[in-house]
Amino acid sequence: MRTRYAPSPTGPQHIGGIRSALFAWLYARRHGGKFILRIEDTDQKRSVPGSVEMIVDAFDWLGINIDEGPRQGGSYGPYVQSQRLELYQSWARWLVANGHAYKCFASADELAEMRAAGTGYDRRYRDLPPRDAATLEAQGKPYVIRFKMPRSGETAGEDIIRGRVRFQNANLQDAVLLKSDGFPTYHLAHIVDDYHMEISHITRAVEWLPSFPLHLRIWDAFGWEKPQFAHLPVLLNPNGKGKLSKRKAQFVDPSGTSVPVLINEFIEAGYLPEAVLNFLTNIGWNYGDNEEVFSTEQAIARFDLKAVNPANSAYPIKKLDWLNSQKIQAATPDYLAGRLRPILKAAGYAVDESILQQVTPLLQVRLKNLHDVLPMAGFFFADWAAFKAPAAEILVQRKMDAAATVKVLGAAIPILERLPGFEAASLHEALAAYAKASGFKNGQVFGSLRAAVSGQKVSPPTFETMEILGKAESLRRIRLALEGLRQQEAG
């Protein structure tokens, strides 16, 4: 059992491609097989330098481990098509020699005329006498090698996901196998490679279905035993119109968040790789048991290409936020802290490990994505000495006014000072008692304190926050807030 993902090196990977790769990988892992990465760079014009690194890094981030590929090598290499040119050329010659393909000398102008006529290539060089072909070649006329498709009858093949698919040969064309620059087209290269790399299951997007009969015929012409095929459904734009495109500006939601499409955008948006994997696995396939949240290992244990839904799907990106929050909640604090640390550092904070360790558990039910740590808990990591009392509009809670807030904060100080310890539980107890005695609601008291010590309207729970800040800092901040409010009242 060997599966592969064979992208073109055209830059950062599209999430649709990643999903195809994921399905191939899950299938290989399920059956204890190998997953191969092969770079299809036979179109020199489209190759973007650095793409291979980007692709490999993306798989590393996702945790999709590659058994053979350009980085780790393997016994079927090289795994980059531009390094296998002679192989394709010799097999193309073999096809010509054996009557399955022919040299076509049609010029760009000729081709353009045929296209204009609306019928496509008219096979005008298919039956050119060998002598004439030799003459043209001797004159140095450039040519391509085309496959000789049968002109009648039908070609049918089995698709793991869709069952039997049939095509009338009369509708098919004589596709180019080898271009005039000596590079193979996808049609030739992938077959030669899949054969030599002993790929057992070809998984690829449905857009390849129309060329399925061509491929079947080429396999037969070579006389090679065919692998199994699975044409995967594709991701459509969130509105269900058209294939998911990179131009997703139109899908910016009201909050201004743009829809991630390229794999690096998921990383930048603060998603966990296990959430992205879980998300992708749920599209076109489902785990069963009415269960949507599961680990990659669990998915591997059940994944089956036969169970893949043949229909294309609108990109259900909204679900990723939920899935991400589920994964964040389920993560160990240590793991999550490890993910949060670089984000805090990138935002310019000097991350105190002890504080990070204390804050992380408070964040688990509160983060939708990793970046939410900044507005929610960034203040823990800011320079405490530079802390400024928040504005009255933050300090003064709903159903409160400045005078009442001053009263509450003023009363809290001696209560806090008197406390022997400074743990959240005892803080809660003491201040709840004050609330009860004073007639203020818990929310009014706790909220005023929250704003005073965090400087924010929204924060982790007040007393946990105070415990982490410590007694001295908490009191200092409450006094700062009081001072600010009084000044404002006076002014």
Added chain:
RNA sequence: GGCCCCUUCGUCUAGCGGCCUAGGAUGCCACCCUUUCAAGGUGGAGACACGGGUUCGAGUCCCGUAGGGGCUACCA
């Protein structure tokens, strides 16, 4: 245009002839819980594209129509 694929709540999906007065999830709404924000709990609205067949019986099989997607390059 031609060819091919697809069609269950807004969306992702379960369903492989009777278990379906169609299940789950998300999103949305309401209520509960509550120290903000979340999380969590409970409940609600919400779908078999349409028309013919086949069958005792169809979301499930067949045909047609409509709609969607793809291919139609010396790109993959």
